[in-house]
Amino acid sequence: MFRNSQLSYGLIAIATHWVSALIVIGLFAVGVWMVELTYYSAWYKTGPHLHKSIGILLLAVTLLRLLWRLVNPKPAPEADHKQWEKQAAHIAHLAIYALLLMIMFTGILISTAEGRGIMVFDWFELPGFGPLFENQADIAGDIHQYAAYSLIALVVIHGAGALKHHFIDKDATLLKMIKFNRG
Numbered sequence: 325m326f327r328n329s330q331l332s333y334g335l336i337a338i339a340t341h342w343v344s345a346l347i348v349i350g351l352f353a354v355g356v357w358m359v360e361l362t363y364y365s366a367w368y369k370t371g372p373h374l375h376k377s378i379g380i381l382l383l384a385v386t387l388l389r390l391l392w393r394l395v396n397p398k399p400a401p402e403a404d405h406k407q408w409e410k411q412a413a414h415i416a417h418l419a420i421y422a423l424l425l426m427i428m429f430t431g432i433l434i435s436t437a438e439g440r441g442i443m444v445f446d447w448f449e450l451p452g453f454g455p456l457f458e459n460q461a462d463i464a465g466d467i468h469q470y471a472a473y474s475l476i477a478l479v480v481i482h483g484a485g486a487l488k489h490h491f492i493d494k495d496a497t498l499l500k501m502i503k504f505n506r507g
Contacts, residue, residue, distance in 0.1 A: 328396040332500045337396065340389045341501060345479070347382050348424070351375060352476050376435055377444045383428040390421065402495040416482055423475040426467065433464035 327334040333341070358371040365371075401410050435442045436452035437460040443449050457463070489497035 328399060330397060330400050332399055332503060334396065336392055337389075338501055340385055340392070344382065344385060344389065344424075347378060347385075348475065348479065351379060351382070352472055355472060373443070376431065376442050379428055379431050380442060380444045380450055382424075383432075386421070386424050386428070399500050402489075402493075402497060404493075404495065405497075413485070416478060416485075420475065420478055420482065423471050423478065426471045427475060430464040430468040430471065434461050434468060437461040437464070 325334060326336050328337055354371060354375050358367075358375055361368050361371055401413070432442065432450070433453070433456070436450075437455055439452045439454040441449040441452040486498045486501070489495050490499070
């Protein structure tokens with residue numbers, strides 16, 4: 325029930341996938357909205373604080389997801405999937421994780437460029453690294469933005485692929501990420 329099987333993902337993988345997906349979409353929307361805030365906005369400090377806090381928690385969840393992937397079997401692809409589909413899915417999943425990590429680490433570099441830590445809600449503070457290179461906040465900010473847009477584009481493609489498998493191919497690919505341990 326909790327672990328993956330050869331036929332389906334387990335409850336842990338399914339829950340962390342969908343929670344992460346919702347958080348990524350939410351953080352993207354907040355990020356786009358947040359850059360338009362002015363100093364006089366009531367959300368000028370609250371928006372970034374929430375964005376950073378949730379982003380740090382998502383980093384922890386993502387690292388746990390990667391660890392969980394290493395210690396759990398991956399459900400086998402459908403027998404009729406073409407080799408290029410398997411390769412494309414593998415590359416897309418690697419790219420999604422790489423972009424997620426890039427976004428979160430550049431977010432940390434932006435926020436800690438002046439040596440301050442990141443307060444995660446009021447629970448704990450992630451220590452600041454200080455400046456590691458010249459123009460750190462600006463360079464990390466550009467990478468953060470382009471990686472976020474790239475991730476959202478890849479998420480749309482990933483979702484379209486899942487829907488294609490479900491509605492056109494009529495296979496169980498999407499069901500593996502919805503119904504846990506079907507066997």
